[in-house]
Amino acid sequence: MSYQTISADEFAKRIQSDDRPLCVDVRTSAEYAGVRCQGSVNLPLQDLTADQLKEVVLDRALGVDSTVYLICQAGKRSEMAADKICSELTSPVCVVAGGVQALPASVQERGEQNVMSLERQVRIAAGALVLLGVVAGVFVTPWAYALSGFVGAGLVFAGITDTCGMAMVLARMPWNKAA
Structure with a gap:
């Protein structure tokens, strides 16, 4: 059906x-x-x-x-x-x-809670991981740039398939469960 x-x-x-x-x-x-x-x-x-x-x-x-x-x-x-x-x-x-x-x-x-949407959480997490990859690539090892590349590839995949693995993971986090 x-x-x-x-x-x-x-x-x-x-x-x-x-x-x-x-x-x-x-x-x-x-x-x-x-x-x-x-x-x-x-x-x-x-x-x-x-x-x-x-x-x-x-x-x-x-x-x-x-x-x-x-x-x-x-x-x-x-x-x-x-x-x-x-x-x-x-x-x-x-x-x-x-x-x-x-x-x-x-x-x-x-309701009684003021909550951050799942989409906003994904944008924050993806941005933080890209920033971390760039900073670690500059100051620690060039291999850390791979983290930024991995996140970018994930965002491209999410855009093409209209599904987001990061959102699925974040949805299971404790802060996204009702108190």
């Missing part, structure tokens, strides 16, 4: 209606603790299974044919989650285009 995509504005209209659709946020627990969609459930992408999702549908007393809406920060992780679970679900799956950042403020709720 494949998934559909819905605009953030159309999804917001559905949230504000009486039927209150099931929204599953696939960001890290820490990101979810910051800003999120009203009434959403957090199942981080790195831990997400179709069985977990089926349990949530059952817990919410929804029918097996109820649409499951997936949301993340900007849309990419939701697409990855849909690709991961669609074949194992009987429920229709819909990805919210643009993610939480595209939702109108009227359907967002703020």
Whole structure:
């Protein structure tokens, strides 16, 4: 089964209606603790299974044919989650285009935490590693330039494939887990 995509504005209209659709946020627990969609459930992408999702549908007393809406920060992780679970679900799956950042403020709720997004963490980590490789290359050994080259190659690979290994590693770090 494949998934559909819905605009953030159309999804917001559905949230504000009486039927209150099931929204599953696939960001890290820490990101979810910051800003999120009203009434959403957090199942981080790195831990997400179709069985977990089926349990949530059952817990919410929804029918097996109820649409499951997936949301993340900007849309990419939701697409990855849909690709991961669609074949194992009987429920229709819909990805919210643009993610939480595209939702109108009227359907967002703020948690108690102010959190740094995973994308920002990746930029900081990649920049720090490149800088470390250059500084170590100048002051320690020219072989250290290889670190900068490795990070650059990783960024090119991430751009071509639209997947990021560093983001997957950072998502599992303790600071990205809810307290």
